Amino acid sequence: MxxxxxxxxxxxxxxARIARYVAQIHRQLGAETHLLDLKDLPPALLSPGAYAEKPSGFQEAFVEPVLRAHGLVIVVPEYxxxxxGALKLFIDMLPFPEAFESRxxxxxxxxxxxxxxxxxxxxxxxxFGYRNAFNFNERVFLAGASRYFKEEGNPGDDDLAARLERQAKNFQAFIAGLRVR
Ligand SMILES: Cc1cc2nc3c(=O)[nH]c(=O)nc-3n(C[C@H](O)[C@H](O)[C@H](O)COP(=O)(O)O)c2cc1C
Structure with missing residues (x-):
């Protein structure tokens, strides 16, 4: 997955729009795919007690899809x-070390x-390197991002569509290669 x-x-x-498109590419390439949107994080995750006791539903909705994943694709904006910060909070609330170890x-x-x-x-x-994940080094960067994906499901640029497709194919091959070793 x-x-x-x-x-x-x-x-x-x-x-989020880009993540939905990328999930669709992975699905079309034959992978079971799960989409995690951090806008659905429970607000209680910010409470001081959350390090010790996670809000209800967090385990099923957010932790399990990470622990079950053979690979993670992170779509990250620059702020x-x-x-x-929401992404760092999410990372900090995942179980250590198994969330990212060899993932x-x-x-x-x-x-x-x-x-x-x-x-x-x-x-x-x-x-992620610190956490012993296996970083896939073929990255995709969207500069001046508002000119892309003006509509849902359409990058609006052939070169970007090709880069996203190539990354997805090569990432799946990377995962498969790691699993046979
Ligand atoms: C709080 C905040 C800070 C941002 N800081 C930067 C920045 O430092 N550099 C930059 O290129 N864009 C910055 N942006 C623009 C986002 O990178 C841009 O909107 C991007 O397309 C995706 O963000 P989104 O997923 O929130 O829409 C910022 C946007 C927000 C909301």
Missing amino acids: ITVISGTNREGSHS NGGFP PAAYIGVAAGQFGALRPVEQLQMI
């Missing part, structure tokens, strides 16, 4: 030169600016 994570809780997020992870960066969320993607690669 591949779990695609939309890495912000912002209402109406562009990243103030980094990745969104393949791929990244798609989304930003208004010209670097296409290179900074947040590299910050995540550092954290």
